[in-house]
Amino acid sequence: MSQKPILISGGGLASLLLARSLLLSKIPFQVFERDASLAFRGQGYRLRLSSEGLDAIESVLDPASFQRFYDRCGKTGGNGLVSLDAITGEVIGEQRVGAGENLGSRDGKIVGIARGDMRQLFMEGCEEFVHFNKHVTGYELTEDQEGEGKGVRAVFADGSKSVQGSLLVGGEGLRSTVAKQLSGGRLKVYDLGARGIHGQAPTTAFRALGEGVFRIVDEGEGETAPGSQSQGRGRGRVSIITNVRPNDMHDANVEFGWTMVGVPGVITAPNDDYSIVGKTAADLAKSLTKNWHPRFKPLFDQMNEREAAFWKITCSTPTGVPEWPNEPRVTVIGDAAHAMTPAGGIGANTAVRDSALLGRLLREAQAHAGGNYEGVTAAYEKEMRRYAGEAVRSSYGTATKMFQAHIDELSKTV
Template sequence: MSSTQDKPVLIAGAGIASLLLAQSLRQSGIPFRIFERDASFVFRAQGYRLRLSSEGLDAIESVLDAETFQRFWDKCGKTSGSGLKELNAVTGEEIERRVTGPQFALASRDGKVVGAARGVIREIFASGCEDNIEWGKDVTGYELTDDGVRLTFADGTKSVEGSLLVGGEGVHSRVARQLSGGKLKVYDTGARGIHGQAPTTAFKHLGEGVFSFRDETRDSGTVSLITNVRPEDMDNPDIEFGWTMAGQPGVIRPPNDDYTIVGKQAAAIAKSLTEHWHPRVKPLLDNMNEAEAAFWKITCSTPSGVPEWPNEPRVTVIGDAVHSMTPAGGLGANTAFRDSALLGRLLREAGGYKPGVTAAYEKEMRVYGSEAVNLSYSIASRQWKIKIDENTPTI
């Protein structure tokens, strides 16, 4: 029988949090295996750009070696952190910001707003880990053995025996559901959004900065759009900048409530919602790459914080699997990076799996994770009038 230290750490899901954890384990010489439902990284769209907070950047830098972090940093966009510019989407006039309630710092390093595309993050975090990923593995749960743990898959197979299992497969995590006995819940807030992108020529008239456009004229509710115009790419017509649109519950409705729809149908709805918007904003919609338009749901974990569950020493969860957040400020991804860095450090210090590692991780994670979920929910509830209570449906 192999020793505990010979058994790999099993990681469910190959998202950005799982890959950052894998980088930490790789550099610590701790064996690991990643199991991903998709057939490859290019199987689905990689999603929009993420704003990286100071905490998120610090977590990433603590994991990556100096050369890899420099490569990552060079790929990041940096926009002057002069603050968010809010404009009336219909009149084009700047809105005097009404700073009320909880806030987060927009700039994260050197006075700059730092962001990176999910695809770029995934590519760099996966470097050197590719041979440890098993594709087409749809996780259904796990089973504990005498001195280890195995994942179970939809095709009836099981993984190799591992020393520890880390569930990082997102908001629909089967590992999280089993581990917490259903205490970890993800709520559907009812608010919806559309992601889109357009060539830089559609943004140049705005100038450098982070812009938020708000339309409060419709009876059905507010629609907003946020974008980041990065100076280093502004003059390159071959690059596309992204934007994210969000609406209060009931405003944005995909056909047949189907959120897998991408392309022209999503683009058409975005254009119909904004047909009366000001010429300062319209080029972002009129020149959009229709093939890249996609719907998304705004979900959130329990706003009061990450719940308690009986610690299982050989199983824990990271990222959206344990604390799903609204898109406010990219708090979800940055908190996930903190999870990966923390758990990776504890495993390195322990020389691999040891009893007590997951308990120590969960104790610390619950503090900052709960704070982040509450902040995310508070900002989103103000922006999009969402409310989570005992009647809110879960996903």
Template sequence: MAASTRKPILISGAGIASLLLAQSLHRASIPFQIFERDASVSFRGQGYRLRLSEEGLDAIESVLGPEQFQNFWDTCGKTGGSGFSAVDAITGEKASARPESPKDGNREDVIDEKPKGRTNNLASRDGKIIGISRGNMRKLFMFGCESYIQWSHHVTGYELTGSGVRAVFADGSKSVEGDMLIGGEGIHSKVAKQVSQGMLKVYDTGARGIHGQSPSTAFKGLGEGVWRIVDNSNPDRRVFLMTNVRPGEMDDPNVQFGWTMGGPPGSIKAPNDDYSIIGKPAAEIAKALTANWHASLKPLFDEMVESEAAFWKITCSTPSGVPEWQNDPRVTVIGDAAHSMTPAGGIGANTAVRDSALLGRLITEAGGYKNGVTAAYEKEMRVYGSEAVKTSYRIAHGNMGISIDENSKTV
């Protein structure tokens, strides 16, 4: 990055949205600093794979440029097939499928809008379904920006100065003065709550899930494709599992594929309602839930890497969309901090990278901080962000029976 007398753009959080924004600033030689609460990029598990839509890929390509995007593209997995295929968890039977063609679809843990024996066409480029692990995406977006990340810095708010803004950390210390602060630290963002004066809320839908990893050899019973395994044998404990089985790796026990289990409210329970547990306790619950599944599916759980298992709460922003708050020219939010979504429709990660590309372009065109940049970003983001939240909620409401409103429990 070229030397500059300008104050840096401060970014809270080092998730995919924040890091892609950093790439945009880095390419434009605009100074920035990232503050991340974790101690390192490998501090905790990176969770599921992300499936990238056409819009998501376009946003990433617009930021990275031809050469860097080619490296990103080469790292992505490409799965054939027309889309989701359903499997009966008890019988192991694969349902015959009729093609559908919705545009949205990105994450491996997408909840299918039409799951009963139908297939959704999820291909986004070259007739392939494009996916990449969250961990690999973070590392690729971090390339060249490593020295601008300050680890173990938990942002809990900010203060405006006469000519800029400072991030405030959990220990009471403050950052250098920056020209802007971008909150990208996820659903628990303190920056989001402060800048929106509490209008940005994330609701607990009551639905729960478990992420898991297993050697790719355990997936031979499924074969290549994007699979939705459904267990409706117990009406009080309905669960489903999503996974993306990529070709060419099913014979290598050193390669792991991920899967995500989910269920409506009350279907998946953790001891003492502790949904932060990871590792063996989470793995044991997944195994108990699938004890009566077909033999062809049992290797997914018998051979799972127990240390990688983790619970997750399914959350969502206000179903009515991204609210409008009084704009602050120096502070705004991106990604899950702006619009948390259920996994239904698989829209969340792609919407996040759209945020990064849009805000990065506006800051670059302005040459850094300029009054009006955050207002222009928020105006455009609210349109596609609100539509994405509404879609993810509508599908999850129909498939999982979740129901939230302004009076629901927040996280």
């Protein structure tokens, strides 16, 4: 009798790394992604990998695949994280590798990689089991049918259903319908009010910064950007962070990215539509930085306007991952379980830890119980709540200082 597959909702980082783990463990699986392809939407900013994140990825991939992954990563040296005044260009703070946020990953370097590259590398070998244009809106538990045992089916937006699976893993991000159904609404994601813009420019625009990780801060004294909600009362704090790697610094055909964040009220998309990409977002970024020091102007003057995109800053319950009645056939990973602010750069690193942990537990159950996964979701959720809860609290704590963000009982959810 053929084994029922593990069903995975969503094709993000956590989902694809879990799929890769199952592939290597020879456990059947199916991935359902709502988009038409991996390149359907913008991939967002470059991700910094912590030592924990790298260890998790290495524990999943075979040695040759991990070497290819690590070779694709950028390794940034320099002085660690350097904070600069956006108006004067002066250094206002430094954080060495290994201090504070523990920026270093391996060999004294800050390791980072683009989200799109990560997804592409994780998906290698899994292509035939990944189904695009499949929007999961929920699930139904199935009872024993013709001796096949209990199972679960994913329900799609068009009303159709997946094959029967042994387990469903919700990994479709912070708007996960699987997470809402599983937790009975206990898993919530709050809108912090702060907003951001992601931008890209040729690497030649970054020469004046040199190698390193830089946070450029404008405390917002003076003129307000046109159209801002805070116009007439002082613009409020705006900052960008960027990782300038030594490779490709003189190649105008290669682009680096930067990520801008504004405190609530500073960055506002037209009609509150944060799916807008292109010139509208680029023009606002240029307006907000028009008085910045000439050293930083090329980042905006030379930006690839087509790649500019708005984004909201969100966070799940700051006290940690809530508990819900365990369901042996359904669980959640990544942002579906613990959405985080970008503060500290720990969201993606926590997500890949989920994939490594759940993949290992499923592999062990496959080896010892022949595909009986009873108890796996409970064991996974217990351990995940421990490290993910710490990460959410840390991310939120940093965000309250960096973005002037706050969550209370009146905060909006997404």
